[in-house]
Amino acid sequence: MTDKPPPISDTEHAILATDLGVQYSLRFSRKKSVQRTLSQMMTRTPAEQFWALRHVSLRVVHGESLAVIGPNGAGKSTLLQVLAGIIRPSEGWVDVRGHVSALLTLGAGFDSELTGRENILLAGAFLGLDDTMVRELLPAVVEYADLGQFIDAPLKTYSSGMRARLGFAIATSVDPDVLLLDEVLATGDAEFREKSKARVLELVRGAKAVVLVTHDMTWVREYCNRAILIQHGQVVLEGEPEEVVEAHRRHMDEERKRHASEAAAAGLAPVIAARPR
Amino acid sequence: MSATSEAPAGFRNTAASPGPFALLAEAVRDVLSRRRLVRYLVEAEVKKRGANTILGNIWWVLDPLLLMLVYVLLVTIIARRPVPDYPLFIFATILPWKFFTSAVIDATSSVVSQQRLIRQIAFPKILLPVAATTAGVVGFAFGLIPLALIMLLYLDRLSPLILLIPVIAAVQYVFTLGVALLVAAGNVYVRDLGNLNGHLLRVWWYLSPGLYSLSQLEELSFFRENPILGTIAAANPFAVLFEAYRRVIYGTPDGPPMAPDWNSLGVLLVLSTIFLAVAAMFFKRLEPTFAKVL
Numbered sequence: 050m051t052d053k054p055p056p057i058s059d060t061e062h063a064i065l066a067t068d069l070g071v072q073y074s075l076r077f078s079r080k081k082s083v084q085r086t087l088s089q090m091m092t093r094t095p096a097e098q099f100w101a102l103r104h105v106s107l108r109v110v111h112g113e114s115l116a117v118i119g120p121n122g123a124g125k126s127t128l129l130q131v132l133a134g135i136i137r138p139s140e141g142w143v144d145v146r147g148h149v150s151a152l153l154t155l156g157a158g159f160d161s162e163l164t165g166r167e168n169i170l171l172a173g174a175f176l177g178l179d180d181t182m183v184r185e186l187l188p189a190v191v192e193y194a195d196l197g198q199f200i201d202a203p204l205k206t207y208s209s210g211m212r213a214r215l216g217f218a219i220a221t222s223v224d225p226d227v228l229l230l231d232e233v234l235a236t237g238d239a240e241f242r243e244k245s246k247a248r249v250l251e252l253v254r255g256a257k258a259v260v261l262v263t264h265d266m267t268w269v270r271e272y273c274n275r276a277i278l279i280q281h282g283q284v285v286l287e288g289e290p291e292e293v294v295e296a297h298r299r300h301m302d303e304e305r306k307r308h309a310s311e312a313a314a315a316g317l318a319p320v321i322a323a324r325p326r
Numbered sequence: 327m328s329a330t331s332e333a334p335a336g337f338r339n340t341a342a343s344p345g346p347f348a349l350l351a352e353a354v355r356d357v358l359s360r361r362r363l364v365r366y367l368v369e370a371e372v373k374k375r376g377a378n379t380i381l382g383n384i385w386w387v388l389d390p391l392l393l394m395l396v397y398v399l400l401v402t403i404i405a406r407r408p409v410p411d412y413p414l415f416i417f418a419t420i421l422p423w424k425f426f427t428s429a430v431i432d433a434t435s436s437v438v439s440q441q442r443l444i445r446q447i448a449f450p451k452i453l454l455p456v457a458a459t460t461a462g463v464v465g466f467a468f469g470l471i472p473l474a475l476i477m478l479l480y481l482d483r484l485s486p487l488i489l490l491i492p493v494i495a496a497v498q499y500v501f502t503l504g505v506a507l508l509v510a511a512g513n514v515y516v517r518d519l520g521n522l523n524g525h526l527l528r529v530w531w532y533l534s535p536g537l538y539s540l541s542q543l544e545e546l547s548f549f550r551e552n553p554i555l556g557t558i559a560a561a562n563p564f565a566v567l568f569e570a571y572r573r574v575i576y577g578t579p580d581g582p583p584m585a586p587d588w589n590s591l592g593v594l595l596v597l598s599t600i601f602l603a604v605a606a607m608f609f610k611r612l613e614p615t616f617a618k619v620l
Contacts, residue, residue, distance in 0.1 A: 070341075073618055130617065134337050134448035137614040142340035149336075151446065158443035162374040171370060174363035175449050226335070 063146055063227050063258030064109040064132060070140030071102040071127050071282075101127040102282045103140070109227075114259040116269040116290055118297050119279035120304070125262045128279065129229050132260060147226025147257075150176075161205040165196055165215055168204055172219045186222045193248075194218035195241075214241055221248050228252050230261045266294045337448075349610035350603055356450035363449070367457035371432070372464050386468035390420050394476075401537060409539075409579040414480050418575040419536040419568045421469045422495070426502050426564075427527050429462030433506035434513045434520050441620035451613050452606070455510035459503045466495060473575070485583040487574040494570045494586060497595045501563050504602035507609040514616055534564035539572065539579075566594045 075097040102124045109115050117125050130136040131143055133151035158175050159168050169190055173183035191200050194214045199207060207215070230249065253259050253272055261273060269276055269290045276293035278286040278300075286296050344352065357364065376382035394417045401408050401416075409415050436454035437444070444451060470491070477484055513519040535543065540560060549555050559565055570586035577583040 071618075130445070131339070133446075134339060135445065135617045137339050137341065139341050142338065144336075144338045146336040149448075151448075158440065158447065160370055160374070163370055167370070171363075171366050174360070174366045175443065175447055177360065177363075177449065180362055 061110045062108050062144075063111050063113075064107065064143070064260065065145075066105060066107050066132070066141065066143040068141035069102055069105040069128075069131060069138050069143060070100060071124075071131060071136060072139040073099045073101055075099055100282050102131070102138075105141075105279075105282075105284055107277065107284070107287075109258045109260060111258055113275060114253055114261065114273045116273035116276040116293070117260060117262045117279060118264070118266075118269060118276060118293065120301065123279045124282040125279055126231055127282075129231050129260065129262055132227075133229050145227055148223075149227045149229065150220065150223060150225030151229040151231070159204055159212065159216070162203055164203055165194070165200040165207070166191070168215065169219055176219075176223075178223060182223075190215075190218045190222050193222075210238055210241070217241075217245050217248075221245075221252060224252060224255050224257070226257050228257060228259045230259065230263070232263055266298070269294055343611065343614070346607045346611075349607050353450075353452055353606040353610050356452050357456055360450055360453055364453050364457045364460060367453065368461045368464060371457065371461040383468070386465060387471050390417070390424055390469050391472045391475075393424070394420050397537060409542075411480050411483065411576065414476055414483060414576050415539075415572065415579075416537055417473060417476055418572045419534075421466060421473060422498055422567060422571055423531060423534075423536055423564070424469065425462045425466035425495070425498065426505075427531075428465055429459040429502050430505055430509060430523060430527065432458035432461060434509045434523055436506075437510045437616060438513050438517070438520075438620065444620055445617050451616055452507070452609055455506040455609070456503065458510070459499065459506045462502065463495070463499060483575075483577055483583060485574075485577075487583045487585060490574045490586065491571070494567060494574070494591065497591055497598065498567050500595065500602050501567075501598040504598060504605040507602070507605040511609045511612045514612070514619055530564065533559075534562055535559070535568050536564070540565060540569060541578075560590075563594055563598070566590045 105124075105128065107115070117128060119125050127136065129151065131138055132145060133149055134145065135151070158172060160171060163171065166187070169187055170180075170183060173180070173186075194200075194211075194217075196207075196211055196215065199211060204212065204215075250272065259273075261268065263269065273290050276288065276290040277284050278293050278297050280300075286293050343349075372383075376385060379385060381388065394413055397416050397420070398408075398413050401412065433455040436458045437451055440451075440454060443449075477488075509519055509523060540556075543549055543559055544556050549559075566587075570591055573586050574583050
């Protein structure tokens with residue numbers, strides 16, 4: 050495997066990932082203090098390495114909508130982070146063409162001391178959007194988020210639903226070429242959920258590439274034209290949404306049964322039954 | 327509407343990390359192309375600092391004044407024979423020191439406090455400590471108001487040389503930014519920095535000629551016997567900066583203001599620039615790992 054990306058002859062792709070691998074070193078991950086780091090160095094504990102993703106290759110062309118499904122902790126979100134350019138792969142390479150918008154978790158980077166309006170400008174700057182464009186978009190975002198006079202109040206006065214609406218309105222204000230979605234469809238009240246679903250569909254239909262991480266299998270079946278199943282950081286299946294969803298469902302069922310039988314084998318059930326009254 | 331943006335359209339990422347000079351060039355590009363974000367972050371910081379207090383942004387003015395008052399009382403009681411016009415003597419160094427400490431302390435938490443954002447949006451993280459340092463400049467500029475007020479009491483010490491303050495502050499900015507980049511990146515890996523740097527800064531302040539001058543130090547018998555100590559004390563970047571500020575604002579105990587020592591200031595500028603470049607490389611080297619470690 051080489052670090053140098055091969056020349057790309059195919060110009061159609063929006064996303065091309067080859068042999069992606071993301072490795073986490075558990076030595077430095079999470080809040081650590083000198084005390085623990087030193088004690089590890091003293092005892093020469095080898096740094097534990099962990100591959101969140103390995104040997105993942107995928108190609109998404111324009112107009113395609115790819116669903117990424119898999120159990121919790123399989124590496125789905127890590128994959129999106131790599132595609133969004135947030136995490137650099139430890140192995141392999143990724144090539145993304147066009148402007149990427151990642152609707153990961155909404156409302157990140159909001160500053161609760163600033164007003165809604167100021168937060169829109171700040172978020173736009175974080176996203177790297179052109180300032181004149183953000184100012185042009187501002188009225189539309191304000192209207193869409195439906196915050197009324199709260200738009201000029203500090204964000205700390207907002208309810209969580211209002212925050213979510215503002216986050217969604219900002220994140221979807223610009224039509225990206227490549228849209229990355231991570232379970233954002235279930236925010237806000239029922240009414241806003243409908244509205245946001247409609248907007249996401251609009252973005253999805255905008256003939257741009259979409260990569261969607263979700264546990265909502267109805268979405269996968271209805272709006273994606275391809276799906277991949279990730280388990281333990283590897284792509285185990287790629288194909289028609291229907292087929293992949295079915296495989297995932299079967300797998301989850303098996304897991305559940307296995308857990309149940311393991312629990313039974315470990316004698317959990319009898320213990321509960323034999324508990325003295 | 328299609329996106330027009332300051333961020334590049336598309337990207338290509340591999341495991342390979344660019345060389346040190348490519349990293350440095352990238353750091354410069356990051357800051358130049360995204361300077362509007364720096365501006366917004368600085369504005370937000372300025373706005374927030376006064377947000378939850380009754381006096382609001384008046385604290386920018388009051389804070390250095392109160393600090394000066396404490397030191398004047400302390401030194402007058404302990405030393406009993408302070409140098410003439412002592413309030414101005416120490417205010418000339420309290421002001422730049424506050425610039426430094428607020429920049430360093432804000433920078434330490436600048437990256438860590440944005441961990442949610444860093445895990446969700448790809449943007450140049452180097453802007454965060456740059457914004458923290460630049461917010462320190464704003465505080466410094468506000469501090470010129472109380473300086474002007476104090477100056478009214480010592481009009482005989484006022485001279486056009488005071489206009490050199492921004493030149494000295496520019497040198498200080500370069501040095502401060504280097505420190506800010508180091509602590510911001512370091513704190514991601516070693517959170518103890520946040521606890522430690524308050525104490526380190528305090529020690530640094532007392533070791534720097536802020537409450538006293540270098541010449542006072544050299545008069546001590548201890549220093550006369552060990553001339554090396556004087557050399558070490560003068561090598562402190564803040565010895566150079568404080569002496570320069572004091573020369574243009576205060577002068578000497580029995581003389582009017584004079585031009586700063588350009589030689590030592592120039593040397594400090596060159597060394598600080600090299601230091602800043604190394605710190606920027608260090609930051610850029612660690613930057614790709616932030617999203618994973620935070």
